[in-house]
Amino acid sequence: MCGIIARIGGNDGAVDELLTGLENLEYRGYDSAGLAVKNGSGPEVVKREGEISHLKEALADEVPDGGLGIGHTRWSTHGPPTDANAHPHTDCTGDVAIVHNGIIENYDELKSELADRGHEFTSDTDTEVVPHLVEEALDDGDDPETAFRRTIEKLSGSYAVAMITSHDHAVYATRRGSPLVLGVSDGEYFLASDVPAFLDFTDDVVYLDDGDVVVVEPDGHRITSADGERVDRAIRTVDWDPEDAGKGGYDHYMLKEIHEQPAALRQTLRGRADPATGEIHLEDFPPGTFEGVKRVQFVACGTSYHAGLVGAQFLSEGGVPAQAFLASEYATAQPPVDEETLVIGVTQSGETADTLAALRQATASGAPTLAVTNVVGSTAARECDDALFIRAGPEIGVAATKTFSSQVVSLALLGERLVRDVTGTRTDGARERLEALSELPGHVQQILDYTSARRVAAEYRDSDAYFFIGRGSVFPVALEGALKFKEISYEHAEGFAAGELKHGPLALVTPDTPVFAVFTGRNDEKTLGNVKEAEARGAPVVAIARGDADGARQYADDVLTIPDTHPDVAGVLANVQLQLLSYYAADLLDRPIDKPRNLAKSVTVE
Structure with a gap:
């Protein structure tokens, strides 16, 4: 701003x-x-x-x-x-x-x-x-x-x-x-x-x-x-x-930064995880760092909040009580905070005013704080007790892309360390998850090379509204997909937990409201049931799913394919497809993609 x-x-x-x-x-x-x-x-x-x-x-x-x-x-x-x-x-x-x-x-x-x-x-x-x-x-x-x-x-x-x-x-x-x-x-x-x-x-x-x-x-x-x-x-x-910090031959910074995700993710992962042994090596967080933590609270805004939702779900599934709060609502919510509560501020710039205010409130209450940020030397990095840097490199486009992917991966690694310190055990399938994370840069590159997002964006260009649904760890991905779509295309888009579609939003579903459904290989049959509900009302359905997801392919009108991977990692891949979808939809509408109206990259007022 x-x-x-x-x-x-x-x-x-x-x-x-x-x-x-x-x-x-x-x-x-x-x-x-x-x-x-x-x-x-x-x-x-x-x-x-x-x-x-x-x-x-x-x-x-x-x-x-x-x-x-x-x-x-x-x-x-x-x-x-x-x-x-x-x-x-x-x-x-x-x-x-x-x-x-x-x-x-x-x-x-x-x-x-x-x-x-x-x-x-x-x-x-x-x-x-x-x-x-x-x-x-x-x-x-x-x-x-x-x-x-x-x-x-x-x-x-x-x-x-x-x-x-x-x-x-x-x-x-x-x-x-x-x-x-x-x-x-x-x-x-x-x-x-x-x-x-x-x-x-x-x-x-x-x-x-x-x-x-x-x-x-x-x-x-x-x-x-x-x-x-x-x-x-x-x-x-x-x-x-x-x-x-330049466009590097791309038409827009956003497209360049979407294509930078394989390199950014390699930077995020470099030296931090060993899939062969299942060990985590976070530079400033050796084993035992978080032994006194009883609960975790994430505070963040916008895209970073969606990453925080993913991080909170991962910790909760690993046995560590965790919640994600919109930083602007944190003071109003007044959750219990003490010296056993770790408050994690997720902020790309490290300068987001609402997030800084929430972190300062947590500090005043005696809670330890940790910044997950992209900018060394930022206010959040300096004011928090600790900082974990996502290493994504400069991001110029207002719509965050590569920083979201790097935030989610950073929080997955941090979450694994937290779970081990707090519970004394590894999460189930830790080695398989780390292996999937190590393969992530290559899998993202596959999507960039073979995506059909441009064609899908053109197919549904004249729709009245766009709905995005997902379950579990990809409910935040649905929210993020809708946010990207609305902020750069200026079209009406909403994200929902898949099971909530029938509790109200289904009234808005028509043949002119395509539904983008994210499948991960976990609880897909329930998401498929929600897809059938939308389809019965005449809505076209686009699945974001693995190539072998037969159920999704059977009922969807279109599929944006993601490589086969661990369900906990699939959301990052699905998000890349949704980023590309939003980009091409906005490009077809000739929107100012890097500088959407009324928005700023760094929001420094509350």
């Missing part, structure tokens, strides 16, 4: 590198873009509603280059997408330029006070109060850093803020509840909401903590706490290549 980029270094080059950063942040979702560049005098601001291409057109004549600047992609919260509401925002004098992610909760009060003191506002945003507060502090005689600090102290809410002024040659930035990372290169520094923004220029990063204030100048950077005390943050090298 929104994206910040800042660059400082040399006497020119800022505009091109800021634009590259903004384009690399498009995946986060936005409806306007802008930048401010300092080229000897005050910051010169250009901003436009709409895509970055509109900003480029405006920049052709308006702004000379400089060595220092800030940029922003905005996803509207306060006020509609307009040129005036786009960032950066300035004070009355134009000497201060600010970009901001998040929400300033007390902006109404601050804006009213500033207006009473004569400040004039030109936008509907909460952000605009920030440069005006800095302006007042500068008028009081403060230097820019002190003015910045005094301003931040007055803000309530979540934010990442970056500022430049006409008074010096530096970028000032801070974060609270919204991600911000520093990129370090020879003679150049960058600040951004996410690493891919500056990955073209450097892979050396510094992850900032909440409350950190960073001052970046051409010859170095300095980080202090909210109290002004100097703090050291390590420089880390990310193992992502700029090409990893």
Whole structure:
């Protein structure tokens, strides 16, 4: 949600590198873009509603280059997408330029006070109060850093803020509840909401903590706490290549990332499981790590929540009480939490606001916490007691694909470790399951090579609605299939536990509502009964099933085939077919697949 980029270094080059950063942040979702560049005098601001291409057109004549600047992609919260509401925002004098992610909760009060003191506002945003507060502090005689600090102290809410002024040659930035990372290169520094923004220029990063204030100048950077005390943050090298964050010849990031799943899964599995012996080797979780755990709670949102549902089912079947909660509902649900409750936050970015809030609540209740995330150095990874990284590599498309597969596999391995530590025994069929996991990358590749998802998507293109059903561990896969379909095709799609179809949703089934049924080799006869109910109402049925699933083939109108594998692993393969189905359905409808309307890759407000 929104994206910040800042660059400082040399006497020119800022505009091109800021634009590259903004384009690399498009995946986060936005409806306007802008930048401010300092080229000897005050910051010169250009901003436009709409895509970055509109900003480029405006920049052709308006702004000379400089060595220092800030940029922003905005996803509207306060006020509609307009040129005036786009960032950066300035004070009355134009000497201060600010970009901001998040929400300033007390902006109404601050804006009213500033207006009473004569400040004039030109936008509907909460952000605009920030440069005006800095302006007042500068008028009081403060230097820019002190003015910045005094301003931040007055803000309530979540934010990442970056500022430049006409008074010096530096970028000032801070974060609270919204991600911000520093990129370090020879003679150049960058600040951004996410690493891919500056990955073209450097892979050396510094992850900032909440409350950190960073001052970046051409010859170095300095980080202090909210109290002004100097703090050291390590420089880390990310193992992502700029090409990893590009389309690589694919029409869309989503399709590229679907096709990256074999490689991502190999990374997830590498060194962690030995099918020959049935042993688990999680790098930071040796045998006995979880011996004191009595119950497990997963907190997550969206696709990560569906992965958490799979993880909870696996643990429950292994004898460890487990539940999955929507992170946004966790505070309301108020489940029992104590030092014997392990709370696992599943979050691709490690920055999801609702998930972070749930984890913090668990910590305050005395529970140990663990993050399952894709991003080393993310807030979740730093704040939790432990972290398990899914190793999926950068994911740019808003619709999560390879990260879901890697989350499910990571949770299967983590679940096996938990079951062994808590119960003292292996799960039934552990060796066979690990063998199936080791074969998963090759099986996914088979699906990618031979899928008929494009044909099936075309066959049912003009349907009224789309239903997805599954039982047990593939009920979450049905939910995930429906989520992918609706978020990128904009068509009505719903996921149901197969047995629930007859308890209400069957009233909606017609010949124009295809039903996609997932079969795993376990409880298939019951799912087949639900398929017959839908078929009796005239609905076409598409089975996602193994090639030898005769029952499914007999009653289905179409089949999306998955390789023969362990029932606990079949859901990952079925999900790949459903990802492809959603992609091709959206492509046929000419939807903006990588940037679906109203959605953002990283949701950093509650």
